[in-house]
Amino acid sequence: MSEPLIEAEAVEKTYRFFRLSDVALRLEAGQILGFVGPNGAGKSTTIRILMGMVRQDRGSVRVLGRVLPQDQAAAKREIGFVSEDMQLHGAATLEWHMRFVAAIYPGWDADYAQTLLRRFNLHREQRIKALSHGERVKATLLLVLARRPRLLLLDEPTTGLDPVARHEVLAELMDVVRDERRGILFSSHNTQDVEQISDQITFIDRGRIIDSSDKEAFLDRWRRLNLEVPAGLTVPHLPGTIETTASGRIAVVTTSAYTPGMEEACVRAGLTVRDVQRMTLEEIFVANVMSHRQEREQ
Amino acid sequence: MYLQIIEQIRRRIAVGDWPPGYELPSIRALAAAVQVSVITVKRAYLELEREGVIVTRQGKGSFVAESANLSTQLRQAELDEHLAAAARVGSVLGMSAGELSDRLRAAIAARDEKQS
Numbered sequence: 436m437s438e439p440l441i442e443a444e445a446v447e448k449t450y451r452f453f454r455l456s457d458v459a460l461r462l463e464a465g466q467i468l469g470f471v472g473p474n475g476a477g478k479s480t481t482i483r484i485l486m487g488m489v490r491q492d493r494g495s496v497r498v499l500g501r502v503l504p505q506d507q508a509a510a511k512r513e514i515g516f517v518s519e520d521m522q523l524h525g526a527a528t529l530e531w532h533m534r535f536v537a538a539i540y541p542g543w544d545a546d547y548a549q550t551l552l553r554r555f556n557l558h559r560e561q562r563i564k565a566l567s568h569g570e571r572v573k574a575t576l577l578l579v580l581a582r583r584p585r586l587l588l589l590d591e592p593t594t595g596l597d598p599v600a601r602h603e604v605l606a607e608l609m610d611v612v613r614d615e616r617r618g619i620l621f622s623s624h625n626t627q628d629v630e631q632i633s634d635q636i637t638f639i640d641r642g643r644i645i646d647s648s649d650k651e652a653f654l655d656r657w658r659r660l661n662l663e664v665p666a667g668l669t670v671p672h673l674p675g676t677i678e679t680t681a682s683g684r685i686a687v688v689t690t691s692a693y694t695p696g697m698e699e700a701c702v703r704a705g706l707t708v709r710d711v712q713r714m715t716l717e718e719i720f721v722a723n724v725m726s727h728r729q730e731r732e733q
Numbered sequence: 734m735y736l737q738i739i740e741q742i743r744r745r746i747a748v749g750d751w752p753p754g755y756e757l758p759s760i761r762a763l764a765a766a767v768q769v770s771v772i773t774v775k776r777a778y779l780e781l782e783r784e785g786v787i788v789t790r791q792g793k794g795s796f797v798a799e800s801a802n803l804s805t806q807l808r809q810a811e812l813d814e815h816l817a818a819a820a821r822v823g824s825v826l827g828m829s830a831g832e833l834s835d836r837l838r839a840a841i842a843a844r845d846e847k848q849s
Contacts, residue, residue, distance in 0.1 A: 465771070606765075609764060613762065654734075707825070
């Protein structure tokens with residue numbers, strides 16, 4: 436197997452009112468990593484460290500085999516970075532920006548840029564300040580995608596996009612990983628986008644990584660069991676129990692370590708299993724964040 | 734999500750769009766086409782392989798299995814799923830096997846009546 440695109444371990448960064456602690460991230464070639472967290476969780480800070488734009492206080496960061504922040508100049512040539520606060524020149528046209536990026540990056544693919552203009556329904560002569568929010572996001576993505584960088588670091592690429600623009604952007608991201616040597620890390624608080632296109636998912640909250648695994652494993656191991664508990668009986672201990680809510684004879688158990696054996700354990704304890712539900716990534720994310728916050732506060 | 738992909742592939746095979754021996758798109762190509770992660774499509778292919786619906790030859794790709802009555806098998810598998818679901822609901826309602834069979838017989842009788 437080829438070396439990972441991103442390998443970060445025990446990364447720490449302390450600010451006056453915020454602290455990133457013990458952050459570990461890994462992205463293999465050919466994969467998409469969804470980096471999910473509430474606002475202010477540390478997603479943007481982490482991405483800036485991966486870009487060499489912010490220097491970590493402690494911990495090791497390797498991106499595309501380069502050590503950061505020391506080798507950031509070499510790494511940046513092969514990284515495409517897009518963030519919400521990226522500044523384009525409002526008075527200049529998209530054409531001007533395309534020429535500018537093409538002059539800096541030898542990998543610029545003019546044919547692909549042309550294809551993207553068509554797919555995103557953008558025009559070379561458009562001035563940046565005349566673009567809508569969605570068009571501006573697509574223009575920024577175009578400028579990065581047409582360089583064909585091996586690694587894309589995208590900070591909230593789909594935030595604020597309408598459903599059609601979101602569809603266009605996700606389609607382009609999926610097109611990138613048709614090439615097994617390339618990969619994408621994208622941060623989002625939109626769990627629907629992450630659930631759709633990510634191979635790996637990492638949750639971050641309050642500066643700490645709270646969970647990380649491949650998407651299918653995530654969706655498989657989290658379940659909600661709806662149980663009927665006859666009077667005088669109690670719910671047996673089930674592995675990975677995150678939360679148990681009971682009202683009357685109905686109990687709902689949320690577990691992060693589901694196995695079919697759990698249903699048998701409930702039946703043996705005299706309970707009736709009414710239903711075992713899969714959870715959406717959104718439900719998993721919220722349950723996960725809440726339980727970690729409770730744990731830390733205790 | 735992988736279940737939806739399995740369902741779509743099964744349907745294409747069942748209606749004959751993808752005949753026996755047909756080469757399926759590569760995992761990455763299908764993932765890009767349906768805009769669903771590679772890992773999800775990979776899982777769907779593995780599952781279909783386990784069921785014997787498709788065969789994967791190392792380095793050559795995945796193909797629809799060369800089984801003549803495949804679409805019949807698929808439909809029967811679908812029926813089994815419905816029956817398993819009925820059995821589950823029956824046990825929640827506290828029905829015995831006999832009661833459940835009676836219900837099925839009643840459903841068959843109702844169907845025959847409609848057809849005649």
